[in-house]
Amino acid sequence: MNAENALRRRLLLAATAGLVAGTALPGAAHAAQTRAAALEPDIDSTAAWGARPPAGSISTLQYRPSKIVIHHTVSANxxxxxxxxxxxxxxxxxxxxMDKNGWVDTGYNFLVSRGGWITEGRHGSLRTxxxxxxxxxxxxxxxxxxxxIGIANEGSYHDGAVPPGAQWDxxxxxxxxxxxxxxxxxxxxYGHKDYGDTLxxxxxxSMLPRLREEVAGRM
Structure with a gap:
């Protein structure tokens, strides 16, 4: 991790921490909270991480999504x-x-690494x-x-493992x-298992109630 990227990530997490601290304060702190809620995370685009081109056309739906579905990728922890x-x-x-499932591109819209880095999944997800x-x-x-919108977390969390703090934040x-x-x-x-027979x-x-609560606190 170079110095610039490390600084950007520290500032990102510091803004989050400041948002939590500011929720109990009136006036200027409340205004700061409102500004922080609109903070754009540092997301590496498909170009930034060198993704393969899609194997076909990518569909863009001409309306807003109504929910988020959380996944994990069952990769190594x-x-x-x-x-x-x-x-x-x-x-x-x-x-x-693409190679095993035969899909046009990554299935998820975004991925969150165990180190707390966000990458764009399917091409066009960041732009839209x-x-x-x-x-x-x-x-x-x-x-x-x-x-x-599908957001997947790096790692396997079937057997009692918990996400690192940076990934959760x-x-x-x-x-x-x-x-x-x-x-x-x-x-x-929601979680993937809310919509199918999957782990x-x-x-x-089980952490979804906490996730909803913390997300609401930042909005």
Missing amino acids: TTDFSRAQAHAHAHWVQNLH LTGGTTFVLGSHTSGQNNSA VLVLLCAYVCSKYRIPATQI CPGVFH
């Missing part, structure tokens, strides 16, 4: 928390989805999120892809930003 590892993980997911009025059709949750921040841009209530954050997203599913 690495202790490499670097940005380079986040990029390597993004490649791993894309290769799995920034615009806030359309979104890219993913391949992450059967029956929900045309209404949900940035997941909260990303969800808050997605909810803010798309006008999604924090109550509309995904592991322990994140």
Whole structure:
């Protein structure tokens, strides 16, 4: 991690911490909270991590999504928390989805690494999120892809493992930003297993009430 990237991430998490502290304060602190709620996370685009081109056309839906669905990728619970590892993980997911599943591109819209780095998944997801009025059709949750943004967390959380603090903090921040841009209530954050016979997203599913609460606190 170079000095610039490390500083950007520290400032990002410091803004989050300041937002939590400011919720109990009136006046100027409340104004600062409102500004912080609109903070755009540091998201590495598909170009930044060197994604493969899609194998076909990517569909953009001409309306806002109404929910977020949380996943985990069932990759190794690495202790490499670097940005380079986040990029390597993004490649791993894309290769799995394109070469094994036969999909046009990464199924998820965004991924959060164990080190707290965010990568764009399916091409176009970042551009449409920034615009806030359309979104890219993913391949992450059967029956929900045309209404949900899919966010996947690096790692395997079936067997009692818990997400590192940086991963959790940035997941909260990303969800808050997605909810803010798309006008999604924090109550509309779900887990993959809410919509199918799957263990995904592991322990994140039992943490959904906490996730909704923390996201709401940042909105």
